[in-house]
Amino acid sequence: MRKKIIAGNWKMNKTPAQAIELIKELKPLVADARVDVVFAVPAIDIIPAVKETAGSGIDIGAQNMFYMESGAYTGEVSPEMLTDAGVKYVIIGHSERREYFAETDETVNKKVIKAFEHNLIPIVCCGETLEQREQKIAVDWIRKQVKIAFFNVEKEDAKRAVIAYEPIWAIGTGKTATTAQAQEICSKIRECIAEIYDAQTASSIRIQYGGSVNAGNAAELFAQPDIDGGLVGGASLKADFAKIVNYNK
Numbered sequence: 001m002r003k004k005i006i007a008g009n010w011k012m013n014k015t016p017a018q019a020i021e022l023i024k025e026l027k028p029l030v031a032d033a034r035v036d037v038v039f040a041v042p043a044i045d046i047i048p049a050v051k052e053t054a055g056s057g058i059d060i061g062a063q064n065m066f067y068m069e070s071g072a073y074t075g076e077v078s079p080e081m082l083t084d085a086g087v088k089y090v091i092i093g094h095s096e097r098r099e100y101f102a103e104t105d106e107t108v109n110k111k112v113i114k115a116f117e118h119n120l121i122p123i124v125c126c127g128e129t130l131e132q133r134e135q136k137i138a139v140d141w142i143r144k145q146v147k148i149a150f151f152n153v154e155k156e157d158a159k160r161a162v163i164a165y166e167p168i169w170a171i172g173t174g175k176t177a178t179t180a181q182a183q184e185i186c187s188k189i190r191e192c193i194a195e196i197y198d199a200q201t202a203s204s205i206r207i208q209y210g211g212s213v214n215a216g217n218a219a220e221l222f223a224q225p226d227i228d229g230g231l232v233g234g235a236s237l238k239a240d241f242a243k244i245v246n247y248n249k
């Protein structure tokens with residue numbers, strides 16, 4: 001049985017002092033969660049966030065990392081820096097990184113491989129634009145994203161990965177995919193993993209839905225057989241996040 005995982009993607013929000021304040025507010029509210037809880041915070045907030053969440057059961061995630069070990073890559077953060085700071089998860093290939101920072105399926109693949117080399121668990125993002133959905137090419141597009149992201153990734157690593165299905169048209173727009181739409185794509189992603197590896201890997205991997213998840217729609221989305229939790233943007237910055245985390249209580 002897969003344990004659900006609900007991750008907050010704080011994006012470029014919260015200074016270190018504000019991060020501590022938000023964690024202090026949320027920590028008691030998610031203390032008895034029946035799901036894995038992750039706060040994916042800005043790089044500058046990682047160290048205070050790890051300190052503030054110690055012993056709470058909350059894991060800290062990064063929102064990105066580079067695929068090289070170290071060197072002349074001004075502005076980048078390495079996987080070793082993340083593990084040394086106490087990070088467990090790293091979001092890879094968020095659509096905002098693809099759109100504003102030229103992230104490609106190929107760089108996503110390099111980062112996924114590198115994350116596993118350092119024992120970090122990647123939350124690999126995929127998702128279609130509204131245009132692609134209207135053209136009925138969403139499934140093909142997402143299958144391509146997933147196949148490239150997992151190219152040369154070992155089966156035992158893939159089993160521990162998290163995939164976040166995030167339709168771009170639903171991110172930060174208040175437009176959530178219908179439960180049926182989200183379930184359909186998540187099941188196609190699982191099928192794709194079964195084709196790449198096998199049925200056992202497909203049934204181990206966790207697949208989140210992301211895109212305007214809120215306290216009102218979380219329970220229905222997460223009750224779907226192939227949706228193993230959510231990647232939550234806007235609603236992760238307020239107390240409402242605790243309601244999402246506690247959707248099954």
Ligand code: PEP
Nearest residue numbers: 171172210211212233234
């Ligand atoms: C996200 O950024 O991953 C996201 C899903 O954002 P939102 O919940 O705000 O749509």
